Amino acid sequence: xxxxxxxxxxxxxxxxxxxxxxxxxxxxxxxxxxxxxxxxxxxxxxxxxxxxxxxxxxxxxxxxxxxxxxxxxxxxxxxxxxxxxxxxxxxxxxxxxxxxxxxxxxxxxxxxxxxxxxxxxxxxxxxxxxxxxxxxxxxxxxxxxxxxxxxxxxxxxxxxxxxxxxxxxxxxxxxxxxxxxxxxxxxxxxxxxxxxxxxxxxxxxxxxxxxxxxxxxxxxxxxxxxxxxxxxxxxxxxxxxxxxxxxxxxxxxxxxxxxxxxxxxxxxxxxxxxx
Numbered sequence: 001x002x003x004x005x006x007x008x009x010x011x012x013x014x015x016x017x018x019x020x021x022x023x024x025x026x027x028x029x030x031x032x033x034x035x036x037x038x039x040x041x042x043x044x045x046x047x048x049x050x051x052x053x054x055x056x057x058x059x060x061x062x063x064x065x066x067x068x069x070x071x072x073x074x075x076x077x078x079x080x081x082x083x084x085x086x087x088x089x090x091x092x093x094x095x096x097x098x099x100x101x102x103x104x105x106x107x108x109x110x111x112x113x114x115x116x117x118x119x120x121x122x123x124x125x126x127x128x129x130x131x132x133x134x135x136x137x138x139x140x141x142x143x144x145x146x147x148x149x150x151x152x153x154x155x156x157x158x159x160x161x162x163x164x165x166x167x168x169x170x171x172x173x174x175x176x177x178x179x180x181x182x183x184x185x186x187x188x189x190x191x192x193x194x195x196x197x198x199x200x201x202x203x204x205x206x207x208x209x210x211x212x213x214x215x216x217x218x219x220x221x222x223x224x225x226x227x228x229x230x231x232x233x234x235x236x237x238x239x240x241x242x243x244x245x246x247x248x249x250x251x252x253x254x255x256x257x258x259x260x261x262x263x264x265x266x267x268x269x270x271x272x273x274x275x
Contacts, residue, residue: 002134003134003135003137003138003141004138006131006134006135006138007131007134007135007138008089009131010113010127010128010131010132010134010135011089011090011093012089013127013131014093014096014097014113014116015089015092015093015096017096017100017116017120017121018092018093018095018096018097018099018100019096021096021099021100021120022095022096022099026099026100027099029098029099029100029101029102029103030098030099033098036103046199049198049199049202049203049206050195050198050199050202052202052206053198053202054090055086055087055090056205057086057139057142057143058079058082058083058086060142060143060145060146060147061075061078061079061082061146062075063146063147063149063150063153064145064146064149066149066153067149072229096116097112097116100116100119100120101115101116101119105119111128111129111132113128113131113132114128114129114132116128117129144178144181147181148174148177148178148181149174149177151164151174151177151180151181152164152165152167152174152177155176155177160180163176164176164177164180165177188201
């Protein structure tokens with residue numbers, strides 16, 4: 001909770017600073033927001049993945065249902081509250097970034113919040129690296145907590161070696177699952193470019209999400225009488241909105257393979273040139 005509060009505080013500071021700059025009349029950076037952008041479908045697909053990566057934390061709630069108190073009531077409530085709140089905060093944060101920073105500054109920055117602080121916060125710019133570190137630690141803590149439970153349940157159901165489903169007798173933590181997660185993470189760290197890693201992993205994650213959702217829809221159609229303890233009423237959606245939401249998703253899946261192939265080719269060329 002402390003790290004989450006620190007992250008929200010940092011984002012609120014960024015939003016307020018961006019609003020102050022915007023109302024001061026400094027709108028040069030947003031006069032032509034789509035200038036010099038690409039329309040190549042493959043790169044648009046990769047942009048979807050980078051954007052979705054920022055919001056993927058909400059999905060961790062589904063992995064820790066057993067850890068929740070009264071999950072049948074609290075899980076739908078948590079998702080219904082967190083998703084709109086996070087979306088609003090992130091959208092206004094990105095607007096603040098684009099108001100204050102140029103496109104080149106954003107693209108060349110390793111931590112956009114730090115660059116934002118260096119440019120706008122003056123003597124208080126040192127606070128942004130601290131906030132970024134707290135945010136990163138909090139996100140890592142949540143990812144480890146949730147992902148380890150995913151492997152634990154998979155092993156318990158027989159999808160992974162049974163040893164991964166063992167727990168510590170004193171603390172009741174899935175230690176073998178945590179060790180297994182650590183090994184996988186170390187292997188993934190072989191990939192040096194974090195954006196390449198995000199693109200590859202997001203593609204696999206989106207593929208399995210598509211399969212999971214398809215399975216749920218199939219069960220809903222074929223087995224409508226199955227017990228479903230956790231339910232959420234769907235909001236009223238216009239058919240146009242459904243078509244709009246499905247079309248970009250389909251484009252993402254269809255064009256990502258070619259885009260990733262281009263990435264792999266460029267990476268190979270870079271290695272050859274380096275040798």
